[in-house]
Every structure is written in C-alpha cells, then in structure tokens.
Amino acid sequence: DGGITQSPKYLFRKEGQNVTLSCEQNLNHDAMYWYRQDPGQGLRLIYYSQIVNDFQKGDIAEGYSVSREKKESFPLTVTSAQKNPTAFYLCASSINRKSEQYFGPGTRLTVT
C-alpha cells in the first residue's frame, strides 16, 4: 500500500513538553512538507525539505524543528517554545518541488 502515514492520530501533551510527530512515506517522493491548520483557517507551512539532509523554514517555523535523515521520513518536533501548539498538523509529499502535493491523514495535537 503506497501512501503517507502520520502517527499518532491524536496527541495530548502538557505545556512545557516537547513532542515529536511522525511522518513516513513510501511513494519515493523527494520533497516533504509540514503544515499547520487552525480552525477555520487555511494551511500554513512550517518546514519543507526538497532532498535528504536538507530542509528550509516555512512561514511559521518558530518553535518547531525537523530532520530529514532518510528519504522516507520527516519528523516534526513541537518544542516548548511554540506559543500556541494546539492545532491540526499535516504532512505532505511530492515527487519534486514542482509537482502536486499529497497529504497524510494528519495529527491532532492538544496541549493543555
């Protein structure tokens, strides 16, 4: 089965804790992306990676970190420095930076 998986589906954390969201794809895509969606709003880009061992900040990177050690994996860490971490987090991938992006099922993070 080809696709993008994200885990967990729901995540609850206490304020002040770091948390890592998983994103894996077996589509052999070069590019991967992390977005955040807040209620009633569009998607905002957090980080993106066009190739292994390279990534760039998106529009709202503060309080987040990523790594891209393998082509298949692009984990996102939400640090305690992120002021409003509660959101729906979406991972996407594309063959390359010019192609259409496909989304995983998302992780809903709640921080209290």
Added chain:
Amino acid sequence: QKEVEQNSGPLSVPEGAIASLNCTYSDRGSQSFFWYRQYSGKSPELIMFIYSNGDKEDGRFTAQLNKASQYVSLLIRDSQPSDSATYLCAVNEGSGSSNTGKLIFGQGTTLQVKP
C-alpha cells in the same frame, strides 16, 4: 506578502446544480494551481491541478485558469450531497528556478449541496 483569496462561503447549491468556486492570487509568477477537497476533521485531498490557461476537465470537475486576471476556478457539475466539503485553492510560489515548491493556500470555501 503573497496571497490567495477565496470567499469563505458557505456556498449553498441544490443537488444536481453546478457549483462554482473561485480563487484569486497575487503572485503573477505562479505557474501551478491546485484544488483540494477537505471533509470536516479530515486531511485535504487533491482533486485537480492546472498549469496552463484555459479549462481542464476530469469527470464532474472542471478547473479554469486565467493567468492574465490571476484567477482560477473550480466547477462541479451535477453536484451531490457527498460534495459538501471545504475546497482549498493552492498556488505554487514562484516559477522556473525561483519555484520554491511552497504552496500558498487560501482559507477555503465551504460548499453545501442540499438534497
């Protein structure tokens, strides 16, 4: 600040009618345009993409692009209650070597198809 604008709606149409969803964008250099459908609580699903001026048809869906007017639209023919969702317009930032791969999303238009 590059922007993508959509009317948030809701756009309400009767079953069987044509639904017309519209999107304008500010980056004149954009070359790639995408429509995603998002059901409540779910992730976006790609339904159409278009790169050239004119129309592109896929089943009941038609995407229309007018680069001179910086306008892209999605038509849904024979609308069904199962089409009720939020439709997100996305535009690729830049073109050629300045194409970053970043997508700029609109806030989405909520479509309600009434039986």
